[in-house]
Amino acid sequence: MTYRLHNSYANSAGRRVRIALHLKGIPFEYVPVDISPSTEEHLDEAYGKINPMRLIPSLEHDGNIVIESLAIIDYLEDLHPTPTVYPSDPLAKAQAKAFAMTVAAGMHPLHNMRVIKYLGQELELDQKAVAKWYITWADKGLFALETLVTSGEFDGPYCFGAQPSIADIFLVPQYANYQMLGLDLSAYPRLAAIVDACNAHPAFIKAAPENQPDFPEES
Ligand SMILES: N[C@@H](CCC(=O)N[C@@H](CS)C(=O)NCC(=O)O)C(=O)O
Numbered sequence: 001m002t003y004r005l006h007n008s009y010a011n012s013a014g015r016r017v018r019i020a021l022h023l024k025g026i027p028f029e030y031v032p033v034d035i036s037p038s039t040e041e042h043l044d045e046a047y048g049k050i051n052p053m054r055l056i057p058s059l060e061h062d063g064n065i066v067i068e069s070l071a072i073i074d075y076l077e078d079l080h081p082t083p084t085v086y087p088s089d090p091l092a093k094a095q096a097k098a099f100a101m102t103v104a105a106g107m108h109p110l111h112n113m114r115v116i117k118y119l120g121q122e123l124e125l126d127q128k129a130v131a132k133w134y135i136t137w138a139d140k141g142l143f144a145l146e147t148l149v150t151s152g153e154f155d156g157p158y159c160f161g162a163q164p165s166i167a168d169i170f171l172v173p174q175y176a177n178y179q180m181l182g183l184d185l186s187a188y189p190r191l192a193a194i195v196d197a198c199n200a201h202p203a204f205i206k207a208a209p210e211n212q213p214d215f216p217e218e219s
Pocket residue numbers: 010011012013014035042054055056057067068069070104112113114115
């Protein structure tokens with residue numbers, strides 16, 4: 001019952017799965033996929049047989065493959081329900097899932113490497129236009145996320161209470177991308193406080209890029 005996670009230290013969707021695996025204390029084999037522009041291993045024929053979208057992560061388990069980070073985490077949740085990554089209250093559960101989906105469906109795809117590359121190389125947008133695209137969709141998404149975590153009645157250091165949930169799992173890698181690119185995040189103080197709390201949690205620390213085996217030494 002070995003889990004093999006195809007991912008990269010630099011892969012934010014893979015980081016979501018790593019956080020879930022560490023929160024649940026599930027051991028797994030780390031299978032690095034080099035997505036750097038000079039290598040693009042994920043576009044290889046061999047990886048295409050694992051993941052037809054040629055995106056990472058992918059999870060191999062008992063000879064089967066599961067793709068898509070949310071589907072992977074739900075699969076792990078079904079097989080290892082404790083500790084859960086979902087709030088027990090049905091409303092909080094729906095809201096935490098909506099938060100995660102806002103990241104996964106409403107934000108991340110618009111910022112993906114292949115999309116940004118397409119805007120520049122195929123549509124020939126200049127750097128300024130591409131940056132405008134990036135910041136526009138980041139700000140709309142971040143505004144929605146900040147609203148989702150401030151409009152409810154949830155206390156605690158995390159998005160929806162005292163325990164990290166699917167919402168925190170999806171927030172941290174996305175927020176880190178924006179931090180890395182130097183976006184102004186000052187309009188989202190609640191998200192900043194949640195990310196600080198998550199970054200002090202052992203599971204999130206273990207899943208961080210710098211703690212992965214393929215993290216470049218001189219990065
Ligand atoms: N919806 C997918 C997204 C996966 C994804 O977009 N992964 C990115 C890295 S974070 C990737 O493989 N990008 C390569 C590319 O854009 O060509 C999931 O949640 O697993």
